[in-house]
Amino acid sequence: MGGHQVVPDANGHLKENNYLNCDKSIKSWLLTLDHKRIAILYLVSILSFFFVGGISALIMRSHLAMPQAQVISPDLYNALFTLHGVLMIFLFIVPGIPATMGNFLLPLMIGAKDVAFPRLNLFSYYIYVVGALIGFVAIINPVWLIDYLQGMAQGVWNPLDTGWTFYTPYSTSTGAGEGWGVILMTFAAFVLGFSSILTGLNFIVTIHKLRAPGMNWMRLPVLVWGLYATSVIQTLATPVVGITLILLIVERVLGIGIFDPAKGGDPVLYQHFFWFYSHPVVYIMVLPAFGVVGEIIPVMSRKPIFGYKAVVFASIGIAAVAFIVWAHHMFTSGMSAFSAAIFSALTFGVAVPTAVKVFNWVSTMYKGSIRFDSAMLYAMAFVFLFMIAGTTGVYLAVLGVDIYYHDTYFVVAHFHYTIQGGAVIGLIAALHFWFPKMFGKFYNEGWAKFSFWLLFFGFNLTFLPQFVLGMEGMPRRYYDYLPEFSSMHQLSTVGAFFNGLGYTLALLNLTTSAIWGKRLAPSNPYNSLGLEWQCPSPPPHDNFITPPVVTSGSYDYGYPIEERSKA
Amino acid sequence: MGSHSEIIEAGAPPEPHHMDSTTAYHAAKLGMWLFLATEILLFAALFAAFALYHWWYFDEFHHASEKLDWRLGALNTAVLLFSSYTAAVAVYAAQIGDNKRIVKNFGISVACGLIFLIIKAVEYSGKYAKGYFPGTDLWSDPNFAQSYKNYFGIYYCLTGLHALHVIIGMSVMIWVITKARKNRFSGRYYTPVELGALYWHLVDLIWIYLFPLLYLIG
Numbered sequence: 001m002g003g004h005q006v007v008p009d010a011n012g013h014l015k016e017n018n019y020l021n022c023d024k025s026i027k028s029w030l031l032t033l034d035h036k037r038i039a040i041l042y043l044v045s046i047l048s049f050f051f052v053g054g055i056s057a058l059i060m061r062s063h064l065a066m067p068q069a070q071v072i073s074p075d076l077y078n079a080l081f082t083l084h085g086v087l088m089i090f091l092f093i094v095p096g097i098p099a100t101m102g103n104f105l106l107p108l109m110i111g112a113k114d115v116a117f118p119r120l121n122l123f124s125y126y127i128y129v130v131g132a133l134i135g136f137v138a139i140i141n142p143v144w145l146i147d148y149l150q151g152m153a154q155g156v157w158n159p160l161d162t163g164w165t166f167y168t169p170y171s172t173s174t175g176a177g178e179g180w181g182v183i184l185m186t187f188a189a190f191v192l193g194f195s196s197i198l199t200g201l202n203f204i205v206t207i208h209k210l211r212a213p214g215m216n217w218m219r220l221p222v223l224v225w226g227l228y229a230t231s232v233i234q235t236l237a238t239p240v241v242g243i244t245l246i247l248l249i250v251e252r253v254l255g256i257g258i259f260d261p262a263k264g265g266d267p268v269l270y271q272h273f274f275w276f277y278s279h280p281v282v283y284i285m286v287l288p289a290f291g292v293v294g295e296i297i298p299v300m301s302r303k304p305i306f307g308y309k310a311v312v313f314a315s316i317g318i319a320a321v322a323f324i325v326w327a328h329h330m331f332t333s334g335m336s337a338f339s340a341a342i343f344s345a346l347t348f349g350v351a352v353p354t355a356v357k358v359f360n361w362v363s364t365m366y367k368g369s370i371r372f373d374s375a376m377l378y379a380m381a382f383v384f385l386f387m388i389a390g391t392t393g394v395y396l397a398v399l400g401v402d403i404y405y406h407d408t409y410f411v412v413a414h415f416h417y418t419i420q421g422g423a424v425i426g427l428i429a430a431l432h433f434w435f436p437k438m439f440g441k442f443y444n445e446g447w448a449k450f451s452f453w454l455l456f457f458g459f460n461l462t463f464l465p466q467f468v469l470g471m472e473g474m475p476r477r478y479y480d481y482l483p484e485f486s487s488m489h490q491l492s493t494v495g496a497f498f499n500g501l502g503y504t505l506a507l508l509n510l511t512t513s514a515i516w517g518k519r520l521a522p523s524n525p526y527n528s529l530g531l532e533w534q535c536p537s538p539p540p541h542d543n544f545i546t547p548p549v550v551t552s553g554s555y556d557y558g559y560p561i562e563e564r565s566k567a
Numbered sequence: 568m569g570s571h572s573e574i575i576e577a578g579a580p581p582e583p584h585h586m587d588s589t590t591a592y593h594a595a596k597l598g599m600w601l602f603l604a605t606e607i608l609l610f611a612a613l614f615a616a617f618a619l620y621h622w623w624y625f626d627e628f629h630h631a632s633e634k635l636d637w638r639l640g641a642l643n644t645a646v647l648l649f650s651s652y653t654a655a656v657a658v659y660a661a662q663i664g665d666n667k668r669i670v671k672n673f674g675i676s677v678a679c680g681l682i683f684l685i686i687k688a689v690e691y692s693g694k695y696a697k698g699y700f701p702g703t704d705l706w707s708d709p710n711f712a713q714s715y716k717n718y719f720g721i722y723y724c725l726t727g728l729h730a731l732h733v734i735i736g737m738s739v740m741i742w743v744i745t746k747a748r749k750n751r752f753s754g755r756y757y758t759p760v761e762l763g764a765l766y767w768h769l770v771d772l773i774w775i776y777l778f779p780l781l782y783l784i785g
Binding site: 112113210 | 583584585586590593594597598601602604605606608609610611612613615616619620623624701702713714716717719720721723724728
């Protein structure tokens with residue numbers, strides 16, 4: 001697109017020839033190699049799946065508002081929690097921040113024109129789309145659907161009901177989807193894993209090879225470090241779950257005994273393989289969110305980030321520890337007490353780097369001149385919610401406690417505080433913070449704050465009661481419950497609707513402002529020192545008008561220019 | 568991005584719009600090494616499963632492995648080792664800009680890959696004839712020891728996945744050969760030759776672990 005004139009106005013707003021409007025054809029969007037457009041494609045896709053996954057959660061919560069409610073059938077309930085888990089994990093939050101904000105920001109933050117392999121980037125997106133389509137076919141159960149359309153549906157709809165973990169032997173024997181459900185869904189997860197691997201690989205190479213002159217490793221923004229740690233996990237952990245899911249398919253199709261005890265296989269081995277990926281995947285979700293918060297808090301507090309090196313090494317440390325704690329998901333699986341004790345002790349180790357990060361964020365805010373913009377509210381909510389998530393995680397790492405809490409609502413509440421309170425809030429915070437850069441416009445701040453409070457209140461009302469339910473012994477994934485659990489379930493249901501409404505309003509505010517917004521954003525509305533704010537808003541196709549040279553760190557707030565980065 | 572990238576002088580590196588050609592070379596190489604790491608982890612779970620069941624069903628695995636013909640396995644090892652040598656020669660030929668020698672040496676590697684697959688197919692069909700194969704009468708017989716099925720199950724998974732990689736590696740080398748026939752490579756630009764050879768070495772390396780595990784120690 002070299003022929004386009006790139007002329008921003010005095011504030012750095014770029015009206016013509018920015019990445020959004022330099023080529024308007026649909027083909028130019030669907031076949032784009034521009035990391036910023038690919039980020040938008042991902043954003044639209046993952047938010048659609050977030051919406052569907054959220055609706056499925058609200059249906060479940062409505063059903064659980066009363067004991068013996070029987071609003072939906074047990075089979076549908078099982079299908080809904082499977083759908084909710086699969087959508088939210090594989091289609092929404094694993095690509096989540098890296099594929100959307102990471103794709104958009106990584107080249108801008110390191111001063112590059114694009115990621116290292118733009119074609120591979122687009123290819124990753126289409127692998128993701130194919131995986132999503134296969135997943136939907138698996139859920140709606142094609143064999144039944146074809147029969148139904150031909151008017152010869154026999155029996156009842158028999159959708160996938162394994163939960164997102166596909167534990168054997170149930171997954172190797174269930175007839176869900178006339179036997180095709182598990183095969184198609186695990187294949188979908190395998191395909192989606194490929195997309196994740198290729199994105200991670202692309203990011204690692206980009207960070208190693210495409211940093212602008214002067215952007216040395218210890219000047220990298222913490223979000224880039226977060227994405228780097230994430231990419232390492234994506235690249236190294238995903239192949240293991242990939243082959244595991246393929247083995248599950250092979251086992252079902254050929255009758256070879258690998259994970260099914262009836263065929264001489266070992267279901268605990270399946271759990272080990274599954275969690276070898278699916279524990280690190282939690283850090284794939286939350287490490288980029290750490291990075292987002294680490295970007296927002298210094299800018300909004302007008303202070304250098306506290307303990308930059310500690311933040312960086314904590315990210316790398318979390319990625320390393322991520323690989324050696326997986327079996328804490330399996331304390332009740334029948335593995336040896338000795339290994340359980342070791343994994344419990346190692347799991348405590350996760351608390352150290354995560355606590356270092358929390359202290360860094362709080363110390364960065366200390367004595368800063370804080371702006372309470374909506375993005376900052378989200379970032380502070382993240383710190384608050386993540387502290388609850390982290391401390392309850394330490395309870396669950398204790399062997400004796402976990403035996404009692406395993407598979408109860410306590411665990412459900414814990415990981416929703418981690419994933420929703422951490423990763424999803426991180427994504428929403430990032431969308432609000434970088435929105436002026438992405439779309440060159442401002443959103444309505446009043447609506448943003450209102451939806452934030454609604455969402456924050458709703459979230460806590462949904463999941464704080466679930467801690468109590470778990471402590472009282474309410475098991476997860478149950479279709480029904482005893483009357484004494486009613487009040488907490490009802491609070492949770494009411495909270496879920498507030499939570500859902502909050503997300504809907506927040507995202508509607510952003511969407512309408514992106515399309516019809518009138519207030520134009522300058523290139524650097526927060527006076528940030530980050531490199532991504534130095535190019536026009538929205539950025540032109542090639543990002544920077546002149547190739548940037550970096551002379552100071554990203555967080556040298558409060559120093560005169562000539563003293564920046566002397567350290 | 569435009570049509571100008573299609574018209575390239577022979578042996579000159581393609582110019583991506585977002586980085587210079589030296590960076591592109593190093594980026595591609597780092598990307599390939601990372602990809603090879605993911606391949607190793609893909610096989611790692613299967614190796615771990617093999618180790619577990621070898622320990623659980625020690626005697627049965629021993630007996631089952633004796634049904635394999637170690638001479639065919641050894642022959643295949645030699646074939647793959649030789650093909651790795653010619654792949655390495657092809658990279659050297661690319662570095663000195665000898666496109667004909669790339670075609671010849673990668674051609675030999677592809678032929679070796681084909682020989683490997685033919686020998687593998689002979690082995691598979693022999694197993695099928697004896698019934699050690701999913702779907703045969705013997706396999707479906709309830710008296711046929713379950714742990715034999717575990718051994719052959721993992722054997723087919725490991726060697727099948729490896730054979731798939733052989734096919735992918737051959738396809739990559741054939742693609743490089745078509746480019747070399749158009750004199751696309753020179754000392755200034757030989758990235759695809761090097762990456763193709765790296766991939767082929769990995770395919771060889773995995774087999775070097777599979778052969779003793781499956782055929783020799785049983």
